[in-house]
Amino acid sequence: MLEQIIKNIEEYIKYSKDNGASRVELSKEVLQQIPILPFDLSDKPKQTAAPQEQTATQQPTYQTAKETLEQNTAPQAQQEQINISQYTSAEEGMNKLAEIIAGCTGCSLGKNKTNFVLGEGTLTPEIMFIGEAPGADEDKAGRPFVGPAGQLLTKMLEKLGLPREEIYLANILKCRPPNNRKPNEDETKACISYLEAQIQILKPKVIVALGGTAVNSLFNSNFKITEQRGVWMDYKGIPVMPTYHPRYLLRAQTKRWETWYDMIEVFKKIKKTLPEGIK
Numbered sequence: 001m002l003e004q005i006i007k008n009i010e011e012y013i014k015y016s017k018d019n020g021a022s023r024v025e026l027s028k029e030v031l032q033q034i035p036i037l038p039f040d041l042s043d044k045p046k047q048t049a050a051p052q053e054q055t056a057t058q059q060p061t062y063q064t065a066k067e068t069l070e071q072n073t074a075p076q077a078q079q080e081q082i083n084i085s086q087y088t089s090a091e092e093g094m095n096k097l098a099e100i101i102a103g104c105t106g107c108s109l110g111k112n113k114t115n116f117v118l119g120e121g122t123l124t125p126e127i128m129f130i131g132e133a134p135g136a137d138e139d140k141a142g143r144p145f146v147g148p149a150g151q152l153l154t155k156m157l158e159k160l161g162l163p164r165e166e167i168y169l170a171n172i173l174k175c176r177p178p179n180n181r182k183p184n185e186d187e188t189k190a191c192i193s194y195l196e197a198q199i200q201i202l203k204p205k206v207i208v209a210l211g212g213t214a215v216n217s218l219f220n221s222n223f224k225i226t227e228q229r230g231v232w233m234d235y236k237g238i239p240v241m242p243t244y245h246p247r248y249l250l251r252a253q254t255k256r257w258e259t260w261y262d263m264i265e266v267f268k269k270i271k272k273t274l275p276e277g278i279k
Contacts, residue, residue: 106190115142119170128204133173211245
């Protein structure tokens with residue numbers, strides 16, 4: 001048990017550092033509860049005040065991909081475009097994409113994978129969730145978000161009346177990085193065109209970007225998720241809501257409510273009815 005707690009703390013510190021945190025605090029209460037999976041609504045805190053209006057020196061509340069790319073001085077990777085116009089249905093397009101990924105040699109990750117993880121869910125989603133990369137559980141099952149972090153996300157969505165079957169779940173990378181480390185630049189460049197093709201095939205009404213890697217890979221940017229979450233962005237005409245990755249929420253339990261409110265804003269954006277009692 002102690003060994004698992006230490007491992008959880010190490011993962012939390014590494015994940016926080018990767019996403020821009022300069023300080024990490026672990027209270028005695030948090031340590032006693034690690035890990036907690038259920039998304040308990042019984043101790044719901046008061047909703048924090050809405051973000052203040054952006055000033056001239058702050059980022060706009062609705063930022064386009066073009067503006068983001070212009071701000072970034074790093075060169076953008078040249079991706080080979082996958083032609084999806086030849087496919088007569090989303091199912092055909094996804095099946096072909098799976099065939100391409102199965103034989104991918106764009107980076108070294110494919111050599112050590114158990115399974116690649118394309119994605120899962122409806123092919124006509126209103127909401128598409130994009131995470132970072134498969135973990136050990138996902139690599140074993142060949143399915144996204146089935147480990148502890150995925151279970152937490154599933155419980156949260158169920159509280160909102162949104163089953164997994166009605167959304168689409170995917171990741172930036174399709175193969176697991178060693179020891180669940182953060183994807184490196186070469187891996188992201190090799191894999192991003194697959195995700196772009198998925199977005200074109202699925203045509204979601206809104207995208208939820210889970211964590212800094214998802215946001216920065218989509219927009220070729222360098223945002224800190226602690227600063228960017230809750231701020232609407234735009235990806236090729238599709239609204240994008242950046243929020244925390246559920247893996248981070250496993251340890252940073254007080255941040256779960258920020259993600260909860262972000263999801264409520266997603267529902268409002270697409271005019272989706274919230275369950276009774278949730279505003």
